[in-house]
Amino acid sequence: MKSAILAGALLAFATATSVHAQAIKLADVAELSGGGATVGTNWKNGIDLAIEEINAKGGVLGRKLEVTHADSQSNPGVARAQVQKALDAEPYVLLGPGYSGSVKVTAPLAAEAGIAQIMGGEAAELTQAGNKFLFRTSFGQQSSMPKVANYIHDDMKAKSVAVVWVNNDFGRGGRDVVVKELDRLGSKVVADLSTEAGQADFAADVGKIKAANPDAVFVYLNEEESARILKELKRQGVTAPLMGETTLIGQKVIELAGDAANGARGHVGLTTDAPVDLIKTFRDKFAKKYNYVPDHNGLKGYLAVYMVKATTEKMGKVDSKAFADTLHGLTIKAADEPGILMDVTFSDTGDIDRQSFLVEVVEGKQVVKQVLPKVK
Amino acid sequence: MSNLFDLLVAGLATGAIYALVAVGFTLLWQTSQTINFAQGEFVMLPAFLMLAAMHAGAPFWLAIILGILLSMLLLGLAFKMLLVDPMMRHGVLPLAIATMALAIGIKEAVKQFFSAEASPFPSIVPTGDVSILGHAVSLQSIGVLVLAILAVSGLTALLNRTSLGHQMQAAAQNPTVARIIGVPVERMILLTFLINAFLVALASLLITPIYLAKFTSGEVLGQAAFIAAIVGGFNQVRGAIAGGLLIGVLDNLAAAYVSTQYRAAVPMIILIAVILFRPQGLLGRAEERTV
Numbered sequence: 320m321k322s323a324i325l326a327g328a329l330l331a332f333a334t335a336t337s338v339h340a341q342a343i344k345l346a347d348v349a350e351l352s353g354g355g356a357t358v359g360t361n362w363k364n365g366i367d368l369a370i371e372e373i374n375a376k377g378g379v380l381g382r383k384l385e386v387t388h389a390d391s392q393s394n395p396g397v398a399r400a401q402v403q404k405a406l407d408a409e410p411y412v413l414l415g416p417g418y419s420g421s422v423k424v425t426a427p428l429a430a431e432a433g434i435a436q437i438m439g440g441e442a443a444e445l446t447q448a449g450n451k452f453l454f455r456t457s458f459g460q461q462s463s464m465p466k467v468a469n470y471i472h473d474d475m476k477a478k479s480v481a482v483v484w485v486n487n488d489f490g491r492g493g494r495d496v497v498v499k500e501l502d503r504l505g506s507k508v509v510a511d512l513s514t515e516a517g518q519a520d521f522a523a524d525v526g527k528i529k530a531a532n533p534d535a536v537f538v539y540l541n542e543e544e545s546a547r548i549l550k551e552l553k554r555q556g557v558t559a560p561l562m563g564e565t566t567l568i569g570q571k572v573i574e575l576a577g578d579a580a581n582g583a584r585g586h587v588g589l590t591t592d593a594p595v596d597l598i599k600t601f602r603d604k605f606a607k608k609y610n611y612v613p614d615h616n617g618l619k620g621y622l623a624v625y626m627v628k629a630t631t632e633k634m635g636k637v638d639s640k641a642f643a644d645t646l647h648g649l650t651i652k653a654a655d656e657p658g659i660l661m662d663v664t665f666s667d668t669g670d671i672d673r674q675s676f677l678v679e680v681v682e683g684k685q686v687v688k689q690v691l692p693k694v695k
Numbered sequence: 696m697s698n699l700f701d702l703l704v705a706g707l708a709t710g711a712i713y714a715l716v717a718v719g720f721t722l723l724w725q726t727s728q729t730i731n732f733a734q735g736e737f738v739m740l741p742a743f744l745m746l747a748a749m750h751a752g753a754p755f756w757l758a759i760i761l762g763i764l765l766s767m768l769l770l771g772l773a774f775k776m777l778l779v780d781p782m783m784r785h786g787v788l789p790l791a792i793a794t795m796a797l798a799i800g801i802k803e804a805v806k807q808f809f810s811a812e813a814s815p816f817p818s819i820v821p822t823g824d825v826s827i828l829g830h831a832v833s834l835q836s837i838g839v840l841v842l843a844i845l846a847v848s849g850l851t852a853l854l855n856r857t858s859l860g861h862q863m864q865a866a867a868q869n870p871t872v873a874r875i876i877g878v879p880v881e882r883m884i885l886l887t888f889l890i891n892a893f894l895v896a897l898a899s900l901l902i903t904p905i906y907l908a909k910f911t912s913g914e915v916l917g918q919a920a921f922i923a924a925i926v927g928g929f930n931q932v933r934g935a936i937a938g939g940l941l942i943g944v945l946d947n948l949a950a951a952y953v954s955t956q957y958r959a960a961v962p963m964i965i966l967i968a969v970i971l972f973r974p975q976g977l978l979g980r981a982e983e984r985t986v
Binding site: 357 | 709
């Protein structure tokens with residue numbers, strides 16, 4: 320009897336070990352607390368949803384996906400330590416972080432380990448440093464900001480613009496590109512205001528905007544700070560039209576800012592309100608699982624996992640060293656892989672080309688005003 | 696000029712909230728030598744208690760009442776009985792360190808039980824503008840300022856014009872003599888803890904619609920109020936009020952006219968200057984203890 324129990328236990332152990340060995344291990348490092356908690360939580364939930372779907376359909380090449388989540392606390396120093404720890408476990412692919420500053424300090428570690436890193440950062444410089452292992456899930460600023468500047472100049476007819484940005488890699492990168500583009504187009508930057516990440520009080524900044532009396536205000540902050548400045552802009556009665564990027568008109572910002580978000584416009588690479596059936600389906604599944612509507616970071620996390628699936632199936636094998644080479648130049652069509660939601664092409668630098676949207680917040684909802692096609 | 700007026704109004708509104716919190720600092724110090732480094736978290740928590748009440752189905756007005764009562768129970772009574780009283784006999788420093796630990800505990804508990812993400816919080820004051828001297832001033836700023844002034848005026852009247860207030864003053868100035876003449880010193884000390892809890896709950900109600908409800912939101916407030924209390928005079932309620940308003944206005948002016956990056960340094964510079972040249976604070980008196 321004893322030997323039978325022992326044999327059973329050994330069999331169970333061996334089976335568990337075998338299943339574990341067969342699983343494809345992904346490591347996620349995200350902003351699960353701190354100033355970027357909205358970003359990281361959405362990103363994580365998107366990842367978990369995609370993995371659940373893929374595993375329910377048999378996994379990738381017959382192997383299940385497994386992910387470990389680590390919290391960067393929205394701090395680049397912590398992110399670096401967490402990524403190093405994650406890489407020590409030799410994951411197939413590294414997912415995250417979402418903050419550009421954290422991506423900047425962790426990308427060299429992943430590159431050195433030869434592990435592809437699929438991240439949420441949008442700072443222009445991230446993919447311009449020759450890193451062959453870094454991939455975006457959304458547009459870099461060099462792709463999105465010219466569209467923003469064109470819209471401010473051509474559609475808003477703004478001759479003077481106040482630019483408010485967060486003083487980190489993300490904000491500085493966006494500010495540099497948009498100011499250059501506005502200058503090229505002939506729109507004058509009459510106020511150039513840097514703010515701090517995590518800043519709670521925007522009364523002084525909005526006071527400066529009021530004093531500058533611009534035709535339009537470009538706001539480029541993280542989500543929570545965007546909500547705070549929207550409330551302050553409303554409180555101080557600023558009526559100039561507001562333009563931003565995804566971080567100004569995301570779902571979380573609308574929830575936090577309430578009425579103050581109405582009228583804000585933004586260029587978004589990803590939105591759950593996009594007139595795309597696959598995105599609507601994703602939105603419904605996400606809302607059903609987590610009881611809230613995700614912002615673009617939920618989409619990014621979801622797409623990151625489907626990038627892993629599509630690339631691995633393209634290779635026909637699980638090979639972390641060949642992963643990055645395969646993804647460079649790859650076009651993934653939504654018709655072939657519905658989880659990718661929209662056709663997307665990856666450049667040799669890890670940047671993406673995909674259709675995008677111009678959105679306005681109307682009565683607390685994102686309304687897509689224009690669809691901008693894929694460039695190539 | 697218009698910009699300066701807007702900045703002054705916004706600064707005074709923020710400063711009035713700092714003053715509420717700073718007054719609490721001085722009250723606790725005066726009556727029980729408690730330096731409460733969890734004071735910022737004390738401001739953060741009531742908003743979450745009110746949000747929890749609203750999630751449970753309570754209307755906003757009821758959530759406010761429940762939030763204030765729960766705050767007085769947790770941050771007044773329980774804080775005194777479970778942390779201050781047992782630690783007090785070990786001296787001021789261990790108690791101060793214990794409040795630091797409490798700050799961490801409150802933050803982590805809120806993060807764990809509510810969320811690490813910010814949550815919206817309704818405003819008790821309607822949005823909109825009124826015209827004052829030709830300037831459009833937001834109702835929210837005025838409402839915050841008026842409510843804070845009412846609270847502080849009420850407290851000052853209580854301390855200076857009622858028998859209860861005189862007993863509190865006596866308990867703070869000389870507890871031994873106060874006991875001899877029949878003042879219930881322990882009850883007076885408990886009362887200051889309850890008043891502090893009420894003030895932080897009110898501050899929470901006023902500031903959270905602007906700052907959003909987030910587990911980290913007490914960090915900035917606690918630091919600003921602590922500086923305000925020292926700058927104004929740690930042993931005077933009127934000093935804490937002046938310090939709060941001064942720091943609120945200077946913070947806004949520094950952000951506008953110096954630099955957003957260095958705005959946090961300006962109150963620190965003032966703090967250092969006060970410690971060097973007038974250690975009792977702008978309105979404080981050397982070695983005097985009164986509430």
